Amino acid sequence: MSHSPDPDEDDLSTIPAPHPVFHAEQALLGALLLDPRLLGDVPGISADAFSTAAHASLFAAISALPPPDPAEHAKSAAWLNQVLAAAREEARGLSASYLHTLIQVCPWPRHAPAYARMVEAEHARRQLRAAADRLVQTVHDASLPEPVQAVLAEADALTVTVGDIATRFPPRAGILPRTPVPPPDAAADPAEAVEEEQLLLATATARPADIESVRWLLAEDFTQPLHAGLWQCLTTLVRRHEPVDPVTVLWEAQQRGLLHTGSEPGDVLRLLAEPAGSVEHWGRRALTRSLLATVDHAGRRIAAYADDPMTTPFQLVAGARRSLADLGAIRTRWQHATGHSLPQTVRAARAGPAARRAPTVSPPARPVAAGRTP
Structure with a gap:
C-alpha cells in the first residue's frame, strides 16, 4: 500500500543539498574549535565571508574571545560554552550539539588555511555576483533621473570589488573563464x-x-x-x-x-x-543607448562567470577585468561626447592595488608574449 504523506510531515527531498563551500566552512570552524590557535593561520578572513548566519556568528565569536590555554582546552569545554553563548546572541538556533558536529566533521585541523581559502574564494564569487546584479538592475531602472551617471557609479563600484578580489586572488596570465557568454540583450525600445x-x-x-x-x-x-x-x-x-x-x-x-x-x-x-x-x-x-547596452552585457557576462562553479577566483578576476575593459572603451567615448571627466578615485581603482601603493624599486618587468593577457 502506498504511503500518503502527512501534511505536517517534513519533505526532506525538497531541501537542496548544501554547496561544497558549506562543508569547507564546517571544516574550518571545526578546526578552530578544536585548536583556537589556528586562527592566526587564517588571516584576512572575516565573518561576512561565511554563507550562513550561524557560521558567521560562530566565527565572529571565535575571533572575539581570547583563546584558551591549550592544556585547559583539552580537558574542559568551558571555552566552547563561551563561544556558543556569544554566537547565540546573533544566531539563536545554535546548539552545543552542532559545535560538536563541526568538530567531528573536520578531517584535518592543520588544513585550516586551505579551508579558509575555499571559504574566501566562494565569498569573492558572491561579492562579484551581487555587484554585477546591482549593475544590471541599475541599467534597467527607468525611474532614475540620470541613468548614465547612476550606471557608471555602479560600474565603478564593480571595478572596486574586482580590484579588492584581485588583491587576494591575483589573476594569472592567459587564464580566462570558459563560461559561455550570454547573448546581448534586446533594446528596451x-x-x-x-x-x-x-x-x-x-x-x-x-x-x-x-x-x-x-x-x-x-x-x-x-x-x-x-x-x-x-x-x-x-x-x-x-x-x-x-x-x-x-x-x-x-x-x-x-x-x-x-x-x-x-x-x-x-x-x-x-x-x-x-x-x-x-x-x-x-x-x-x-x-548613450550603446553605452547602456554595453554595461548590461558586461554585467550579465560577469554574473554568468560568477554563477559557474568551475570558474576559479583567478578566472573571475581576469574575466571581469576583460569585461570592464570593453566597458571602459565606450565610456571614454561617452566622456568625450558629453564633457564628463573620470574622477581621480575611479582612476586609482581601475589602476589596481599596485597603483595605489607607494612606489617601490623593482626589477624590470618581463615581456609578455603575444596573445597573452598580462
Missing part, C-alpha cells in the same frame, strides 16, 4: 532606437560637415546592421571629401553590399531624406 538612428542618418546626410563633430560615434553603436553600414558609408564619403547626398550614400551602400541583405534602394533613399534636429544630439542619443 527597439522602435525608438530605429527611429532615432534614421533621424541621425538623414540629418548627417543633409549636413555632412557636422559628422566631424561626432567622431566619437562608431558604427558598432547602432542597433541595426543597415544603419551601421550606412554610417560607415557617410563617414567614408566625408573622409574622402566626396559629395554627400542620399544618392551618393546609396551608391556607396551598393559598393559595400548593403543592398544585398533585402534593403530596397527606394527605402534607403526615403530613410535618408527626412532630416531633423542636429547630428550631435542624435549621435549622443545613439552613444
Whole structure:
C-alpha cells in the first residue's frame, strides 16, 4: 500500500543539498574549535565571508574571545560554552550539539588555511555576483533621473570589488573563464532606437560637415546592421571629401553590399531624406543607448562567470577585468561626447592595488608574449 504523506510531515527531498563551500566552512570552524590557535593561520578572513548566519556568528565569536590555554582546552569545554553563548546572541538556533558536529566533521585541523581559502574564494564569487546584479538592475531602472551617471557609479563600484578580489586572488596570465557568454540583450525600445538612428542618418546626410563633430560615434553603436553600414558609408564619403547626398550614400551602400541583405534602394533613399534636429544630439542619443547596452552585457557576462562553479577566483578576476575593459572603451567615448571627466578615485581603482601603493624599486618587468593577457 502506498504511503500518503502527512501534511505536517517534513519533505526532506525538497531541501537542496548544501554547496561544497558549506562543508569547507564546517571544516574550518571545526578546526578552530578544536585548536583556537589556528586562527592566526587564517588571516584576512572575516565573518561576512561565511554563507550562513550561524557560521558567521560562530566565527565572529571565535575571533572575539581570547583563546584558551591549550592544556585547559583539552580537558574542559568551558571555552566552547563561551563561544556558543556569544554566537547565540546573533544566531539563536545554535546548539552545543552542532559545535560538536563541526568538530567531528573536520578531517584535518592543520588544513585550516586551505579551508579558509575555499571559504574566501566562494565569498569573492558572491561579492562579484551581487555587484554585477546591482549593475544590471541599475541599467534597467527607468525611474532614475540620470541613468548614465547612476550606471557608471555602479560600474565603478564593480571595478572596486574586482580590484579588492584581485588583491587576494591575483589573476594569472592567459587564464580566462570558459563560461559561455550570454547573448546581448534586446533594446528596451527597439522602435525608438530605429527611429532615432534614421533621424541621425538623414540629418548627417543633409549636413555632412557636422559628422566631424561626432567622431566619437562608431558604427558598432547602432542597433541595426543597415544603419551601421550606412554610417560607415557617410563617414567614408566625408573622409574622402566626396559629395554627400542620399544618392551618393546609396551608391556607396551598393559598393559595400548593403543592398544585398533585402534593403530596397527606394527605402534607403526615403530613410535618408527626412532630416531633423542636429547630428550631435542624435549621435549622443545613439552613444548613450550603446553605452547602456554595453554595461548590461558586461554585467550579465560577469554574473554568468560568477554563477559557474568551475570558474576559479583567478578566472573571475581576469574575466571581469576583460569585461570592464570593453566597458571602459565606450565610456571614454561617452566622456568625450558629453564633457564628463573620470574622477581621480575611479582612476586609482581601475589602476589596481599596485597603483595605489607607494612606489617601490623593482626589477624590470618581463615581456609578455603575444596573445597573452598580462
